[in-house]
Amino acid sequence: MRSFEPDEAELLSRLGVRVFSSDEIDQRGLGAVMSDAHAIATRGTAGFGISIDLDVIDPAEAPGVGSPVPWGLECGTLATALAEMSSDTRLIAAEIAEYNPRIDNEGQTARVAAELATALLGASETREERSGTAQLEWQYGARNYDPLPVTLVRGKGVYVWDEQDRRFLDMMSAYSAVSHGHCHPRLTQVLAQQASTLSVTSRAYRNDRLPRLFERLCEITGQEAVLPANTGLEAVEVAIKAARKWGAKVKGVPQDEVEIIACEGNFHGRSIAILAMSSESQYRDGFGPFPPGFVRIPFADAQALERAITPRTVAFLVEPIQGEGGIIVPPSGYLARCAEICRRHDVLFICDEVQTGLGRTGRMLACEHEQVKPDGLILGKALGGGLLPVSAFLARRDVMDVFRPGDHGSTFAGSALAAAVALAALDVLLEERLPERATELGDHFIRQLRAIPSPLVREVRGKGLLIGVEFKPEAVSARTVCEKLLERGVLTKDTHHTVVRFAPPLIVTRAQIDEALVIIGEVLLELGGALRSAA
C-alpha cells in the first residue's frame, strides 16, 4: 500500500485488515511481505484471490495506468513473488486492474500486465498437470523448492532424460556439483567398489582413504591442512568456527567481540549462522534471531574492506565470483587487493570456492587467476564427483591447529567412501584437463552468447564455464527463459529473477555447446519477437 483515503484506511483498520506499507516493503523486501500476506490469506480458508492495481508498478515500467505514482515496485520483483503463490492450489481468482490503454501507446504496460498474469497463471503446473511422482512430491514433500516442471530419471555425461524418455542437455550441472558429467563411469566404478569394500566407519577410527585425500587436496591447492565435511554449508560453518577460534586464541580478540566480514549479495548456504551474513531478505525472513559477529560490505569493493576492518576483525569471507548472487564477476585485481589488505591487518582471507573451485572457472581454483593463496579455502560440490556430498575446509596449519579433538565433527564426513570418490574426482579433473577445457569452451560460449542479438539481454558475463546471462526485467523474466529452454531440451536455472546461468558439466564438447547456442538463439528470438509483436 502506498496511499489510502483516510476513510478507507479507517474502515480497513476497523475490519482488522493487515495493511503492509511501502516503507515495510522497502525494509523487509517484497518476497517477505508477500509471504506474510499469503499466510494471512490462507489461514483457515479453502481459497483466496489476488487483486493487483497496475499503478503499484513504477510508472517508468508501467506508464499506462489510472494514476501513476513514482517509486513503485519493479514488475520482475512482483512477478517473482506472485509466481511463488501461484503454485498454491487454493489460489482461485486473480484480477489485474487500473490499466489505461489510452496512455499506453507502446503497449509497455500491457506487457507488464501479461508478465504478471503469466506469473500467476502460466508458469507453475496445476494439480492435473503434475505427473504421479511430481504429485507425490507436492503432497508429501516440504515445498522449499519450486522446481522447473520436469522429472528426471537418468543421466549420462551432459545429458539427462525425463519420465517420457525425452533427452535434455544439462547446462546447469546441479549448481556445478556435476562438473564431471552425470554418472562418470570411472567414478561410479570407484563408488561401487569402495561401497562394497568399506563405506562408513565414522572418524572414531581411521580409514585408509581419507589421509590420501588430505594429501592430494593439499598438493593441488597449496594449503597445509584439511577438515572434511559433507555439504558446502557445513564446510562454511567450519571456516567460521576456525576463524572465530583463531581470532580469539591466536589474534587475541576477546571471544565475544570477534567479527567476520562478508559481502552483500553473498551466498554461502542457508544455516542459521550463515544466514546471519546474508543480505537476502527471503532467506532470512522468519528464521531469526541470528548470531552476532558478522559485518557486510559491498562486493567487489576492496576499499570498503579496508574501511570495515577493526581490531576485532578476524576474517574476510568472499566468493571469487558470486554464483547465486547472479554470476557477479569482480574487477580483475580485486581478490589480490583484498588478500593484501587482509595480510596487512592480520585478518584471515577466506575464499568460498564451493561453486567456483575445481576447474569451473578455468583454473583449479578461481583465486589462481590472480595468483592469490587464501588463508582458508572452502571446497564442495564437484569434490563429490557428482555422486556424493563431499566438502572440505582447507587452511594454513596454524589456523587449522585451533581445532582440538571434540571441537568439531560429523558422523559421515571423511568416510572411506567419500574420500575414495573425491580422490577419483580430483584425478579425473586433472587427467581429463577439465579446467583447461573450461577456459577454452567457456571463452567460446561467452563470445557466442554475446553475439546473439537480443533486445531482451542486458549483459552476458562469467569466467570459464560459469556464465550468467542477465535479462532486462521489464522485458522478460529469467524463469520464463528457463521454461522455454526446458521445452526445447536445454536445462538451466534462473538466479535472482533476472539471470539465467549456464554452467554445463566441464566434459561438455564444443559441438554440444553449439547445439545449446542454436536453441538459446531461437528461444531469445521467439521471446524477443513476441515482445515486439505485442508492442
Ligand SMILES: Cc1ncc(COP(=O)(O)O)c(C=O)c1O
Ligand atoms: C559459494 C557457495 N557456498 C556454499 C554453498 C552451499 O553449498 P551446499 O548447498 O552444498 O550446502 C553454495 C551452494 O550453492 C555456494 O554456491
